[in-house]
Amino acid sequence: MSKPLKQIHLAAHFPGVNNTTVWSDPKAGSHIEFSSFVHFARTAERAKFDFLFLAEGLRLREQGGQIYDLDVVGRPDTFTVLAALAAVTEHLGLTGTINSTFNEPYEVARQFASLDHLSGGRSAWNVVTSWDAFTGENFRRGGFLPQEERYSRAKEFLATAHELFDSWHGDEILADRETGTFLRDAKAGAFVHTGQHFDIHGQFNVPRSPQGRPVIFQAGDSEEGREFAASSADAIFSRYAALEAGRAFYQDVKSRLAKYGRGHDQLLILPAASFVLGDTDDEAQELAKEVRRAQVSGATALKHLEFVWNRDLSAYDPEGPLPDVDPVVSEEHISRGRAQVRMYRDPLATAREWRELAAANKWSIRDLVIETGNRQNFIGSPATVARTINDFVQADASDGFILVPHITPGGLDVFADQVVPLLQEQGVFRTEYEGRTLRDHLGLAHPDQIGDDRRAAS
Amino acid sequence: MSSTPSSSLHLAVALDGTGWHPASWREPAARPRELFTAAYWADLVTEAERGLLDFVTIEDGLGPQSSHFLDADERTDQVRGRLDAVLIASRVAPLTRHIGLVPTVVSTHTEPFHISKAIATLDYVSNGRAGLRVQITARPNEADHFGRRTIPRIDAYDSPAAREVVTDLFDEAADHVEVVRRLWDSWEDDAEIRDAATGRFIDRDKLHYIDFEGRHFSVKGPSITPRPPQGQPIVSALAHDTVPYRLVARAADVGYVTPYDVDEARALVARIRAEQNAAGRAAEPLHVFGDLVVFLDDDPAAATARRERLDALAGQPYTSDALIFTGTAPQLADLLQDLHGAGLSGFRLRPAVAGHDLPAITRGLVPELQRRGVYRRAYEAGTLRGLLGLARPANRYAATATA
Ligand SMILES: Cc1cc2nc3c(=O)[nH]c(=O)nc-3n(C[C@H](O)[C@H](O)[C@H](O)COP(=O)(O)O)c2cc1C
Numbered sequence: 045m046s047k048p049l050k051q052i053h054l055a056a057h058f059p060g061v062n063n064t065t066v067w068s069d070p071k072a073g074s075h076i077e078f079s080s081f082v083h084f085a086r087t088a089e090r091a092k093f094d095f096l097f098l099a100e101g102l103r104l105r106e107q108g109g110q111i112y113d114l115d116v117v118g119r120p121d122t123f124t125v126l127a128a129l130a131a132v133t134e135h136l137g138l139t140g141t142i143n144s145t146f147n148e149p150y151e152v153a154r155q156f157a158s159l160d161h162l163s164g165g166r167s168a169w170n171v172v173t174s175w176d177a178f179t180g181e182n183f184r185r186g187g188f189l190p191q192e193e194r195y196s197r198a199k200e201f202l203a204t205a206h207e208l209f210d211s212w213h214g215d216e217i218l219a220d221r222e223t224g225t226f227l228r229d230a231k232a233g234a235f236v237h238t239g240q241h242f243d244i245h246g247q248f249n250v251p252r253s254p255q256g257r258p259v260i261f262q263a264g265d266s267e268e269g270r271e272f273a274a275s276s277a278d279a280i281f282s283r284y285a286a287l288e289a290g291r292a293f294y295q296d297v298k299s300r301l302a303k304y305g306r307g308h309d310q311l312l313i314l315p316a317a318s319f320v321l322g323d324t325d326d327e328a329q330e331l332a333k334e335v336r337r338a339q340v341s342g343a344t345a346l347k348h349l350e351f352v353w354n355r356d357l358s359a360y361d362p363e364g365p366l367p368d369v370d371p372v373v374s375e376e377h378i379s380r381g382r383a384q385v386r387m388y389r390d391p392l393a394t395a396r397e398w399r400e401l402a403a404a405n406k407w408s409i410r411d412l413v414i415e416t417g418n419r420q421n422f423i424g425s426p427a428t429v430a431r432t433i434n435d436f437v438q439a440d441a442s443d444g445f446i447l448v449p450h451i452t453p454g455g456l457d458v459f460a461d462q463v464v465p466l467l468q469e470q471g472v473f474r475t476e477y478e479g480r481t482l483r484d485h486l487g488l489a490h491p492d493q494i495g496d497d498r499r500a501a502s
Numbered sequence: 503m504s505s506t507p508s509s510s511l512h513l514a515v516a517l518d519g520t521g522w523h524p525a526s527w528r529e530p531a532a533r534p535r536e537l538f539t540a541a542y543w544a545d546l547v548t549e550a551e552r553g554l555l556d557f558v559t560i561e562d563g564l565g566p567q568s569s570h571f572l573d574a575d576e577r578t579d580q581v582r583g584r585l586d587a588v589l590i591a592s593r594v595a596p597l598t599r600h601i602g603l604v605p606t607v608v609s610t611h612t613e614p615f616h617i618s619k620a621i622a623t624l625d626y627v628s629n630g631r632a633g634l635r636v637q638i639t640a641r642p643n644e645a646d647h648f649g650r651r652t653i654p655r656i657d658a659y660d661s662p663a664a665r666e667v668v669t670d671l672f673d674e675a676a677d678h679v680e681v682v683r684r685l686w687d688s689w690e691d692d693a694e695i696r697d698a699a700t701g702r703f704i705d706r707d708k709l710h711y712i713d714f715e716g717r718h719f720s721v722k723g724p725s726i727t728p729r730p731p732q733g734q735p736i737v738s739a740l741a742h743d744t745v746p747y748r749l750v751a752r753a754a755d756v757g758y759v760t761p762y763d764v765d766e767a768r769a770l771v772a773r774i775r776a777e778q779n780a781a782g783r784a785a786e787p788l789h790v791f792g793d794l795v796v797f798l799d800d801d802p803a804a805a806t807a808r809r810e811r812l813d814a815l816a817g818q819p820y821t822s823d824a825l826i827f828t829g830t831a832p833q834l835a836d837l838l839q840d841l842h843g844a845g846l847s848g849f850r851l852r853p854a855v856a857g858h859d860l861p862a863i864t865r866g867l868v869p870e871l872q873r874r875g876v877y878r879r880a881y882e883a884g885t886l887r888g889l890l891g892l893a894r895p896a897n898r899y900a901a902t903a904t905a
Contacts, residue, residue, distance in 0.1 A: 082596075102726060120623035123620065124588065128595050131593055151648075182613075226581055246643050
C-alpha cells in the first residue's frame with residue numbers, strides 16, 4: 045500500500061538584491077514601483093500559492109569600500125509593501141523578513157499583529173539575525189552586539205514577541221454600548237519580560253489577531269540556526285533545493301523536533317528555488333545557459349571571485365585564467381553586507397580547488413563563476429519541472445519551494461500558467477484555497493489549539 | 503484648468519479610533535467592534551476622499567490610550583488598543599487615489615532608518631500621497647515597553663523639570679526628522695541607470711552617505727529605498743509651545759496649532775513665522791493648520807445635545823487641547839473662514855464621532871465651503887505636495903554634487 049501523496053507548498057519570492065535577477069532583460073520591470081508587487085502577488089494568488097515572500101537587507105552592500113552597483117540595488121520597506129498588498133489580494137500569505145537585531149520586540153510585535161489584523165490572518169515573520177557592525181551603523185544600537193549574542197537575542201526576541209501576542213486572549217473587547225464596557229479586562233495586554241536582552245513590562249496595545257501569532261519562519265543554517273528553528277519556528281526558509289542535500293537537511297532538522305515536544309508536521313522545510321522553463325527540455329537548457337550568462341557578466345564574475353580572494357581583481361581578464369596570486373586571509377573583507385561571505389571559511393583551500401577545476405575544464409574566470417555559482421534548480425519543460433518538484437517533495441527533500449524567478453515582476457507568470465496546472469492534475473497542489481489564513485494554507489494549527497508547548501519547552 | 507480659487511483653504515481630518523470623544527464608541531454610528539479591521543479604516547478614508555479632503559492623519563501610540571496625561575489608566579469604558587498607523591495607511595493606499603495619507607510616527611522609540619524607508623514606501627504604494635506626523639512621548643510606561651532608556655518622571659508639561667525633558671525629546675525628534683529627510687535624499691532621482699553597456703544597475707555617485715551624528719543616534723546611510731515619488735513626503739507636527747513651534751518652524755511642511763480664537767490664531771502664526779525666520783527658512787512654504795474638535799449637526803441644538811449625551815455617558819465633560827466646536831456646517835464654515843483670515847492656511851478637524859462627524863464634514867461642511875468659493879470642487883493634483891501647493895524639492899545632495 046502506498047503512502048498518500050504529500051501536498052506541495054509553493055510560495056513566491058519577490059526577487060531581491062542579488063544577481064539572480066536579470067535586470068537588463070527588456071521584460072524586466074521596476075523592483076520598487078508598487079505595480080510590480082501587485083502583478084507579482086496577483087500571479088501568485090491566481091496560482092493558489094501559499095504566500096509571497098520578501099527578503100531584507102538593511103544596508104547597501106559594498107565592495108572595496110564602494111557601493112556595489114552591478115546587481116539590483118534598493119528595495120522598499122517590508123511591512124509597508126505587505127500591508128498594501130493585503131488590499132489587492134484575498135488569500136495570499138504575506139511573509140516578511142525582519143531582523144531581530146536592529147528592532148525592538150514591542151514595535152515588531154505591533155507591526156506583525158497589525159499586519160495580521162489588516163490582512164485577515166495572512167502574516168508571517170521570517171526572523172533573521174544577520175548581525176554585522178556594518179549594518180549596525182544605520183541604527184541606534186550601532187554595531188555593538190557581539191556576534192555570539194545573535195541567536196540568543198533572536199530567541200529571546202521571538203519569545204518576547206510571543207508573550208506580547210499572547211497577552212491578549214481574544215475575548216477582551218466587549219464594546220457593549222448598554223453597559224458602557226469596552227474592555228472586559230483592564231489588564232488586557234499586560235506583560236512582564238525579564239531576560240538577558242530585554243527587560244520590559246507594560247501593556248501591549250494590539251488585540252489578539254486572527255492567527256493569534258504570525259507564522260514564524262527561520263532562515264539560518266548554522267547549528268544554532270537549526271536548533272532555533274526546531275524549537276521555535278513553523279517553517280524554515282532553507283537553501284537546500286537539491287535532492288540529496290535537501291534530504292539530509294530535512295532529516296537533520298525534523299529529527300530535532302522531538303526534543304522540543306513537537307511533531308513532525310509542526311515545522312515545514314521550504315527551500316528557495318529558481319526555475320527556467322522552455323517548451324522542451326532542450327530549449328529550457330539553452331535558455332538556462334543564456335540566463336546564467338546574463339546573471340554573470342564579466343564584471344560580476346570578477347566581483348564574485350573577489351569574495352574569495354578578498355582583494356581587488358579588477359586588473360584580471362574575466363575571460364582569462366584564474367588569478368595566480370593567493371587570497372588575502374584577513375578579518376577585514378573586501379565585500380560588506382553579504383551573508384554569503386561566511387560560505388568562504390577557508391579561502392586558500394577554495395582558491396586551490398577552483399584553480400584545479402578551472403584548469404581541468406579549461407574554464408575562464410567567468411566560466412568558473414557560472415559553473416560553481418548559484419544553480420538553477422528546476423530546468424525543463426513544464427512537465428519535467430512539475431514532475432521533478434513533486435519527486436523532490438515526495439522524497440522528503442522539502443515540503444515545497446519558495447520560487448525566485450529571474451525576471452521582475454513577470455517571471456512567475458509562466459510557472460503559474462504552465463506548471464501549476466500539472467501539479468494540480470497530479471493531485472499534489474490545491475485547486476482552490478481551502479481556508480482564509482496562512483496557517484490554513486500551511487496546515488498549521490492555530491496557536492490556541494496547540495497550547496503553549498513551545499514556550500513550555502524552551 | 504484649476505478649480506481651486508487662490509483663497510482656498512485646506513482641510514484634513516484626524517482619525518483616531520471611533521472618534522475623539524471618549525464615549526464616541528457608544529454612538530449608533532460608531533463601529534467599535536470593527537476598529538481592528540481593514541474595512542473600517544478603508545471606509546473612513548474613502549469617505550474623506552469623497553469629500554475631497556487634502557489628507558487624513560492617523561493617530562498612534564506605543565502604549566494603550568489613557569485618560570491620564572502621562573500614565574496608563576485602568577479604565578474599561580473607553581476604546582483601548584490600536585493598530586500601527588503606518589500599516590493602516592499602507593493598507594488603504596491602494597483603495598484610494600487622491601487623498602494624502604499621514605500616519606503618526608513616534609520619534610522617541612523608533613529608528614529613523616526604519617521610519618524613512620516606511621514612509622518612502624508609503625509614498626510609492628500611494629503614488630506620491632505620503633506624509634508623516636511626528637510625535638514624542640514622555641510617558642514612562644511607554645519607555646518601559648522598550649526598556650532601553652528611562653524618561654524622567656514629570657508631573658505636568660509646564661514645570662521647569664518637564665520643560666527640560668520635553669525639550670530633550672523634541673531635540674531628538676528634530677534629529678529624527680533630519681535623518682529621515684536626509685535618507686529620502688540619499689538617492690538622487692536618476693540614480694538607477696540600468697546601463698547594460700557597463701553592467702551597472704545604479705550610478706553609485708548618485709547615492710550618498712548621510713553621515714548623521716547626533717546625541718541620540720548616528721546614521722550612516724544611504725537608504726535602502728530609492729528617493730520617493732514626492733522627493734520629500736510631507737512632515738507635520740502638532741505644537742503647543744515654543745519648543746514644538748521651533749520643531750515645526752525648522753523641520754515641518756505642516757504644523758498643527760490649537761488656537762481658541764482669531765487673535766490667538768494670529769499670534770500663533772506670528773510666533774511660528776518668527777521661528778521660521780530664525781531658522782533661516784523664511785522663504786520656504788510652511789502651512790500652519792488649526793486643529794479643532796467638531797460636533798456637527800443640522801441644527802446647533804442637536805450638536806449640543808449630542809455632546810451633552812456623550813459627556814453624560816463618559817461621566818465628565820470632554821476637554822481638549824483644541825477648541826471644541828459644536829454647531830452646524832455654516833457656523834463652522836464661518837469660523838474657519840475667520841481663522842483662515844488670521845493666517846491659518848488650513849484645518850485639521852478631529853471628528854468627535856468618526857461615524858457621524860466625518861460624513862458631516864464631507865457632506866455638509868465641504869459643500870458649504872464650496873458654495874462660498876473657498877474649497878476645491880475636484881482634486882487638482884496627483885500628489886499630496888501638489889494638493890498643498892508645495893513644489894517637489896530639489897535633492898540636497900544633487901546640489902552639492904554638481905557644485
Ligand atoms: C535561505 C536564506 C535566506 C536568508 N535571507 C536573509 C534575508 O533576507 N535577510 C537577512 O538579513 N538575512 C537572511 N539570511 C541570513 C540568516 O538569517 C542568518 O543571519 C545567516 O544565515 C547567518 O546565520 P547562520 O550562521 O545560522 O546561517 C538568510 C539565510 C538563508 C539560509
